[in-house]
Amino acid sequence: MNQHGVRPVSAGEWEKVKELRLSALRDPAAPVAFLESIVEAESQPDEFWQGRTARASSGRAARQFVAEAPDGSWDGSVTVLVEEGGTVDYFGEVVEKAQGHLVGVFVRPGQRGTGLTGALFAAALEWAWSLEGPALGRVRLFVHEDNGRAEAFYRRYGFVASGRIVVGTPSDPEARELEYVLERPAVGS
Template sequence: MNLHGVRPVSAGEWEKAKELRLSALRDPVAPVAFLENIVEAEAQPDEFWQGRTAGASSGRAVRQFVAEAPDGSWDGSVTVLVEEGGTIDYFGEVVEKAQGHLVGVFVRPAQRGTGVTEALFAAALEWAWSLDGPALGRVRLFVHEDNARAEAFYRRYGFVASGRIVVGTPSDPQARELEYVLERPAADR
């Protein structure tokens, strides 16, 4: 049973955000789940983490959501990046219409299968669909072809493979990342 509260991060919570991200990058699946690695992340100064957390706590461009246990510890996170129409995305493609992009999905192993991931996704999507001017038409994410557990969750949640495959990441030029999309619900259009 999930007893976690899910909420956006606050700017001053950078130490918790840093600890959770480093835990995520130590996870055995990290090499196929994240574009960043533990060595790079541990080398970042505190100012990096402060700026990253502050940037994800307000505004339209990015929002990080965390799953907070009753004792105040954090057990999971997801971040929504807003890709505005006409901009260039991470992979060098032009974004046609405003869309969300989920990144940094992580739930501590002891909390997997308890509903924490679903709660994180619900909060992230509620925020994404609530944005005005322009409204987001869809939310997408990418999953490494070897990350079957994550891919299965995304499908169960309603994301659909778009058919787009991106080959190559900074750490693995042969990696194949599969795009999954969730269209804005008709009731929210």
């Protein structure tokens, strides 16, 4: 049985944020799971990690959630980025209406299959759907075409392929990233 609590990070926890991210980038699945490389992340100064954590701990723009074990260690994470209507997204396209974008999905190998990813997604989506002014109409994520395990989880969780495919990432100009979306639930659902 899973004993983890899921909660947002606080600004002072940048060292744990950094450690978990570096662990994620060392994972064998990292090349098809993340756009950032371990070399890039390890070269960042402490100020980078402090700023990243502060931005993901308050306000509307982003929120990072972690799965915390009873001993205080972190075994997983997901971040929600808010893409406001009229802004340009990471891939250079204009966002029509405010939406969430899930990134940085990671669960340590020993905890996979225990329900942690689902618990992280539940917390992230609860936060995303709670936002007002304007409310988010959907949440999306991208998955590399060769990351079948992640793609299967996203489908089971209710995400649907939109048909949008983005070709090229910083590390692989031929990579194909598939967009999956989850529409905002109807009120009362």
